[in-house]
Amino acid sequence: MSILVLCEHDGGTFKKTATELLGKATGLAGALGTTVSALVLGDAPAASLGAYGATKVFQVSGDFSSYDTDVAVAALRAGIDAAAPSAVLAPASFLGKDALPRVVAQLGTGQGTECTDLRVDGGQIVGRRPIYAGKAYCDVRVGKTPAVYTVRANSFAQPAAGGGSAEVVAVPFSAPTPRLTLVERKRPETTVVDLTEADRIVSGGRSVKSKESYDSLIRPLAAALGATPGASRACVDAGYAPHDHQVGQTGKVVNPSLYIACGISGAIQHLAGMRTSKVIVAINTDPGAPIFEHATYGLVSDIFETCPALTARIQALD
Amino acid sequence: MKIAVCAKVAPDTATPRITAKGDGSGIDTTGIKFVVSPYDLFAVTEGIVLKEQGKASAVHLFTVGGDSDVTVLRGGALALGAEDLTLVDDPALAEADSLAVARSLAAAIGQGEFGLVLCGKQAVDHDNVQVPAMLAELLGWPHVSLVDDLVIDGDGFTATRNVGGGVAEVVKGTLPAVVTCDKGLVEPRYAKLPDIMKAKQKKVHKKTLGDLGLSAADVAPAATYTAYGEPPPRPKGRMLEGDVAGMVDQLVDALRNEAKVL
Ligand SMILES: Cc1cc2nc3c(=O)[nH]c(=O)nc-3n(C[C@H](O)[C@H](O)[C@H](O)COP(=O)(O)OP(=O)(O)OC[C@H]3O[C@@H](n4cnc5c(N)ncnc54)[C@H](O)[C@@H]3O)c2cc1C
Numbered sequence: 001m002s003i004l005v006l007c008e009h010d011g012g013t014f015k016k017t018a019t020e021l022l023g024k025a026t027g028l029a030g031a032l033g034t035t036v037s038a039l040v041l042g043d044a045p046a047a048s049l050g051a052y053g054a055t056k057v058f059q060v061s062g063d064f065s066s067y068d069t070d071v072a073v074a075a076l077r078a079g080i081d082a083a084a085p086s087a088v089l090a091p092a093s094f095l096g097k098d099a100l101p102r103v104v105a106q107l108g109t110g111q112g113t114e115c116t117d118l119r120v121d122g123g124q125i126v127g128r129r130p131i132y133a134g135k136a137y138c139d140v141r142v143g144k145t146p147a148v149y150t151v152r153a154n155s156f157a158q159p160a161a162g163g164g165s166a167e168v169v170a171v172p173f174s175a176p177t178p179r180l181t182l183v184e185r186k187r188p189e190t191t192v193v194d195l196t197e198a199d200r201i202v203s204g205g206r207s208v209k210s211k212e213s214y215d216s217l218i219r220p221l222a223a224a225l226g227a228t229p230g231a232s233r234a235c236v237d238a239g240y241a242p243h244d245h246q247v248g249q250t251g252k253v254v255n256p257s258l259y260i261a262c263g264i265s266g267a268i269q270h271l272a273g274m275r276t277s278k279v280i281v282a283i284n285t286d287p288g289a290p291i292f293e294h295a296t297y298g299l300v301s302d303i304f305e306t307c308p309a310l311t312a313r314i315q316a317l318d
Numbered sequence: 319m320k321i322a323v324c325a326k327v328a329p330d331t332a333t334p335r336i337t338a339k340g341d342g343s344g345i346d347t348t349g350i351k352f353v354v355s356p357y358d359l360f361a362v363t364e365g366i367v368l369k370e371q372g373k374a375s376a377v378h379l380f381t382v383g384g385d386s387d388v389t390v391l392r393g394g395a396l397a398l399g400a401e402d403l404t405l406v407d408d409p410a411l412a413e414a415d416s417l418a419v420a421r422s423l424a425a426a427i428g429q430g431e432f433g434l435v436l437c438g439k440q441a442v443d444h445d446n447v448q449v450p451a452m453l454a455e456l457l458g459w460p461h462v463s464l465v466d467d468l469v470i471d472g473d474g475f476t477a478t479r480n481v482g483g484g485v486a487e488v489v490k491g492t493l494p495a496v497v498t499c500d501k502g503l504v505e506p507r508y509a510k511l512p513d514i515m516k517a518k519q520k521k522v523h524k525k526t527l528g529d530l531g532l533s534a535a536d537v538a539p540a541a542t543y544t545a546y547g548e549p550p551p552r553p554k555g556r557m558l559e560g561d562v563a564g565m566v567d568q569l570v571d572a573l574r575n576e577a578k579v580l
C-alpha cells in the first residue's frame with residue numbers, strides 16, 4: 001500500500017512537479033512506514049525516478065503526447081489499479097483537474113485539491129490547502145482508499161538526486177476511443193513556463209498604459225530573470241497583455257518563489273492569485289497602495305524608470 | 319435541447335477577509351455578502367444566450383444547498399431568464415464532499431432530458447475544481463473543462479479549452495456533454511430590478527435525497543474538512559529607500575543574499 005506519485009513529463013522530460021512530489025512523498029512514506037511508487041504515462045526515462053525515492057515505477061504504455069480526457073482517465077485508472085496504492089499524489093495541473101476527478105468518481109473515493117502542504121497525522125496523510133482564494137486555509141483528509149491529493153506547483157523543495165534505482169513495471173494499456181476530436185492546437189507565440197508552474201513571475205498593471213510599454217518594460221525584465229510575464233485584470237482588459245497572462249481570482253493562481261508586481265495596486269482579487277508567492281516585490285508610485293502590505297520588498301518608484309534599470313542590473317549579473 | 323446549469327452560491331470575491339469560527343469547524347459567515355459564484359454566472363449567462371440564439375429551448379438551474387441559497391439564485395440567476403430552480407437539500411448533505419454533490423446533481427439532472435450541462439470551472443469557496451468532471455463521469459458523458467468559446471450546432475459542439483501554458487485546444491464532440499465555463503466565454507449579466515421582481519414567481523423544486531433515489535450512505539463524505547484558519551502569516555516586508563538606482567541595487571542584493579531567490 002504505497003504512495004503513488006503521478007509524474008508528468010513533457011515529451012520525456014519530467015516536470016519539476018514530478019521530482020518535487022517524489023521528494024515530499026519520500027518523507028511522508030518514511031513517517032507512514034511505506035514506500036513510494038511513481039506513475040508515468042507513456043515514454044519517459046522511468047527508471048531515473050529511483051534517484052528521487054521511487055522504488056517502483058508503473059509505466060502505462062501508449063502515446064499520450066496529445067491530451068484526451070477519456071484516454072487520460074483510462075490510463076490513470078490502469079496505473080492506479082496496477083499499483084493499488086493507499087494514496088495518490090498528483091500535480092494540480094490541467095490533467096490533475098480535468099481527468100483525475102473522473103477517476104476519483106469511478107473509485108468512489110475523495111480528493112483534496114491543490115494542497116500547499118501535506119503531513120502525516122494519525123497514520124494518515126492530511127492536506128493543508130488555501131480556500132476562498134487564499135483568504136483562509138483548512139485541512140483536508142480523505143478517509144477512503146486510495147486517498148487522492150493534488151498539490152500546487154512549487155509547494156515543496158526540489159530534492160537532490162540520490163543513488164536509488166527503481167523497478168519499472170510496464171502496465172499494458174489499450175486506449176479507449178476518445179469521444180472528443182482535437183481540431184486545433186493554438187500555441188502562444190513564445191513558449192514560457194506556464195504561470196501556474198512558474199518559479200519567477202513579473203506582472204504588469206494598468207499603469208503600463210499600452211501594449212508597447214508592456215512589451216518594452218515587463219517582458220524584457222521577465223526575460224532577464226527567466227520569469228514568466230503576468231498581468232493584472234485591468235492590464236488584460238485594457239488589451240496590454242493577453243488573457244492567459246491574468247493572475248488572480250478570475251485568472252491564474254500562481255505560487256512562484258519570486259513575484260514582481262509592477263504598477264499593480266494589490267486589489268483583493270489580484271492578491272487571490274499570488275498571495276502564496278514566497279517573495280513579493282512591489283514597485284508602485286503610491287506609498288499607500290495595498291500591495292505594499294503584502295510585499296517582501298517595496299519600491300515607491302515609477303515603473304517606467306525602475307523596470308529598465310532593474311532589467312539592466314539583472315542582465316549585468318555574473 | 320434543454321440545458322441544465324449547476325450553480326452555487328458563494329461569498330462575494332470582494333470580501334476583504336474571511337475568518338474561521340473559533341473552533342475551526344468552518345468559516346464565520348457573519349456579514350458576508352453571498353452571490354452566485356462568478357464562474358457559475360458565466361454558465362447561467364451562456365445558457366441564456368444559447369436560448370436567445372435558438373440553440374436551446376429551456377435553461378433549468380440546479381443547486382445543492384439550502385433555503386438561503388434560493389434567495390440569491392432567484393435574483394442572480396433565475397431572473398436572467400432561466401425557467402426554474404431545483405434545490406437538492408437534505409440533512410445528510412450537511413458535510414457533503416464533491417462526490418456527494420456530484421451524485422446529487424447527477425440524480426437530479428438524470429431525471430430530465432438534457433443535452434448540455436453547464437458548470438463553472440470552479441466554485442469560489444473551496445476552489446475544488448472537482449464537481450463537473452465527477453458529474454460527467456456519473457452521467458457517462460464526455461466533458462470539456464476551462465472553456466472560453468462554445469459553438470453549438472445541432473447535436474454537435476465545438477469548444478475551445480485552456481490547457482495551460484497559454485495553449486488553447488479546439489475540440490469537437492457530440493451532445494450530451496458537460497462544459498465548464500472559464501472567463502472570456504461570455505460577458506456575465508446582472509439582472510435588472512423588474513426581472514428580479516418577476517423571478518419571485520418562478521418555481522423552485524425542492525428535492526430530498528429520497529426524492530432522487532439516493533440514501534444517506536450514497537453521500538457519506540470521503541473528504542472531510544477541518545481546522546479552518548487564517549493564512550500562514552507573511553514575514554514582515556521592508557520598504558527600500560533612496561533613488562531608483564540605489565533601490566535597484568538594494569533589491570538585487572536582497573534577492574540574492576537575503577531571500578536567496580536569484
Ligand atoms: C469578480 C471580480 C474578479 C476579478 N478578478 C481579477 C483577477 O483575476 N485579477 C486581477 O488582477 N484583478 C481582478 N479583478 C479586478 C480588481 O478588483 C482590480 O480592479 C484590478 O486588479 C486592478 O488592476 P491594477 O492594479 O493593474 O490597476 P489599478 O487598481 O488601477 O492600479 C494601478 C496602480 O498602479 C500605480 N501606478 C500608476 N502609475 C504608475 C507608475 N508609472 N509606476 C508605478 N506605479 C504606478 C497606481 O498607484 C496604482 O496603485 C476582479 C474584480 C472582480 C469584481
Ligand SMILES: Nc1ncnc2c1ncn2[C@@H]1O[C@H](COP(=O)(O)O)[C@@H](O)[C@H]1O
Pocket residue numbers: 324325326355357358361380381382383416419436437438439440441442444445446447448449450
Ligand atoms: N453545491 C453545488 N450546487 C450546484 N452546483 C455546484 C455545487 N458545487 C459545485 N457545483 C458546480 O461545479 C462547479 C465547480 O465546483 P467545485 O468543483 O466545487 O469547484 C461549480 O462552478 C458549479 O457549477
